[in-house]
Amino acid sequence: MSAVRCKRNRLRTYLMNRCRTFYLLAWITLSCGIAFAQISTPDDRYKADILVVVAHPDDDTIVSSYLARGVFDQHKRVAVVYCTRGDSGSNSTGRERAKALGLVREIEGRKALSRLGITNVWYLDGRDTASQDVLLSLATWPSASVLEQVVRIVRLTRPEVVFTWLPGSVAGENHGDHQAAGVTATEAFDMAGNPTMFPSQLVAPIRQFENAFEGLTPWQPQKLYYFTDAFDTAFFKGHGPEYDGNQTSPSRKVTYLQLAAQSAAAYYTQLPDPNIGKRIENGDVSAAAIADMEKAGYLPEPVRLWLGKSHVESGATEDVFQGLSSTPIVFAPVSPVPAESEGKLAVQFGGPFGFYRNFWRAHELKSLETLRPEIAVEPRDTLTIPVVIANSNNTPVEVTVAAELPSGWSASPISPVSVFPHSQSTVLLRAIAPSQLSEKFAEIKLRADSQGKILFQDSVFVQVSAYVAGQVK
Numbered sequence: 001m002s003a004v005r006c007k008r009n010r011l012r013t014y015l016m017n018r019c020r021t022f023y024l025l026a027w028i029t030l031s032c033g034i035a036f037a038q039i040s041t042p043d044d045r046y047k048a049d050i051l052v053v054v055a056h057p058d059d060d061t062i063v064s065s066y067l068a069r070g071v072f073d074q075h076k077r078v079a080v081v082y083c084t085r086g087d088s089g090s091n092s093t094g095r096e097r098a099k100a101l102g103l104v105r106e107i108e109g110r111k112a113l114s115r116l117g118i119t120n121v122w123y124l125d126g127r128d129t130a131s132q133d134v135l136l137s138l139a140t141w142p143s144a145s146v147l148e149q150v151v152r153i154v155r156l157t158r159p160e161v162v163f164t165w166l167p168g169s170v171a172g173e174n175h176g177d178h179q180a181a182g183v184t185a186t187e188a189f190d191m192a193g194n195p196t197m198f199p200s201q202l203v204a205p206i207r208q209f210e211n212a213f214e215g216l217t218p219w220q221p222q223k224l225y226y227f228t229d230a231f232d233t234a235f236f237k238g239h240g241p242e243y244d245g246n247q248t249s250p251s252r253k254v255t256y257l258q259l260a261a262q263s264a265a266a267y268y269t270q271l272p273d274p275n276i277g278k279r280i281e282n283g284d285v286s287a288a289a290i291a292d293m294e295k296a297g298y299l300p301e302p303v304r305l306w307l308g309k310s311h312v313e314s315g316a317t318e319d320v321f322q323g324l325s326s327t328p329i330v331f332a333p334v335s336p337v338p339a340e341s342e343g344k345l346a347v348q349f350g351g352p353f354g355f356y357r358n359f360w361r362a363h364e365l366k367s368l369e370t371l372r373p374e375i376a377v378e379p380r381d382t383l384t385i386p387v388v389i390a391n392s393n394n395t396p397v398e399v400t401v402a403a404e405l406p407s408g409w410s411a412s413p414i415s416p417v418s419v420f421p422h423s424q425s426t427v428l429l430r431a432i433a434p435s436q437l438s439e440k441f442a443e444i445k446l447r448a449d450s451q452g453k454i455l456f457q458d459s460v461f462v463q464v465s466a467y468v469a470g471q472v473k
């Protein structure tokens with residue numbers, strides 16, 4: 001071997017050793033998490049002014065003319081969360097149903113929102129559950145996982161304002177998933193600023209390749225607004241602002257309603273006829289084309305909101321952005337008032353009606369406490385109304401529950417129930433609706449007595465309607 005080759009070999013060996021040492025040190029550094037660049041600021045691309053939390057792809061159409069105004073003319077950043085993919089919906093375009101339909105509807109939602117300039121869109125793990133029972137939706141979603149995900153998205157997007165469905169039972173579509181989205185968004189609104197809730201989301205990452213700790217920070221949104229799928233939204237008047245979709249967008253030179261129609265046209269599967277959407281996509285945003293959308297239940301006019309909560313000074317009917325602080329506000333924990341009827345023998349509605357009264361109190365939704373128990377059923381359908389009797393006495397108590405039914409309604413009498421000491425029982429009134437449609441509310445009166453004393457008197461107000469999402473059975 002020549003002296004030159006020998007020298008080259010020594011050089012090559014030296015360089016290989018240097019490389020090995022470099023890679024070894026790099027591997028040790030990455031594996032042990034020693035000294036990696038940690039960014040201390042959140043990703044501003046995901047900051048939102050408004051976070052919309054809804055149940056299904058197409059729920060956005062209830063407020064989309066307002067969102068068009070916010071995005072195009074007020075330069076607001078909007079993010080949207082769908083708690084389900086709408087996998088139990090119908091399909092007027094193809095044969096795909098269930099989870100396959102969920103995949104189709106996910107794309108429809110992304111298309112619709114992209115037409116409003118909204119691209120920060122997330123789909124969660126809730127299963128589309130067609131009924132009017134919020135508790136059934138929360139049971140099947142699963143609700144704990146969806147809540148954790150919504151809290152994460154609030155902390156990620158740091159919205160000033162949250163929009164969601166009314167957490168309440170109304171005569172209307174009254175979809176249980178809509179209500180569950182409203183319940184979950186309200187819980188997330190009250191939780192996201194609390195550092196003890198889902199704390200692993202808030203831990204700073206300790207490794208370069210982190211898969212547990214998320215590096216988020218607590219976030220308290222400032223205002224919470226609701227919208228509704230009630231047949232008649234007049235009861236929202238005075239509780240929040242209204243927005244006229246017939247106003248013309250200064251930047252787009254068409255009305256907000258037309259912009260919303262172009263967005264909603266993407267929902268082929270959910271329109272009664274996909275040609276309604278195709279016609280608008282082909283440029284026809286005439287009043288007739290928009291009327292077809294409205295008949296499908298889309299694009300209500302005006303957009304009516306209900307101010308559920310505000311942590312800044314703002315009148316209920318003032319603009320959504322009125323009174324907002326330009327800097328983050330501190331965590332505003334709820335301090336609920338205890339239940340009023342904490343006697344030895346307490347009777348109240350069970351099911352959604354009873355749940356909502358407790359929920360509104362627990363989340364300090366004082367304005368919602370004015371809502372009466374309402375629902376719509378189809379002709380000849382059975383409406384089940386649970387009544388819960390809680391006995392805190394040391395002796396058993398016999399309670400009689402009776403109903404006073406409006407004309408045309410029928411029900412079997414309820415047998416008296418004996419409630420054990422320190423226990424509770426639920427009795428069910430199964431009331432059968434008449435065969436005639438009626439827009440007028442019928443009042444079903446319930447009363448509970450024990451030993452000649454009235455324990456409970458309350459009413460449920462019911463419409464008999466041609467279409468509802470399902471029944472509380």
Ligand SMILES: [Zn+2]
Nearest residue numbers: 055056059175
């Ligand atoms: Zn829906």
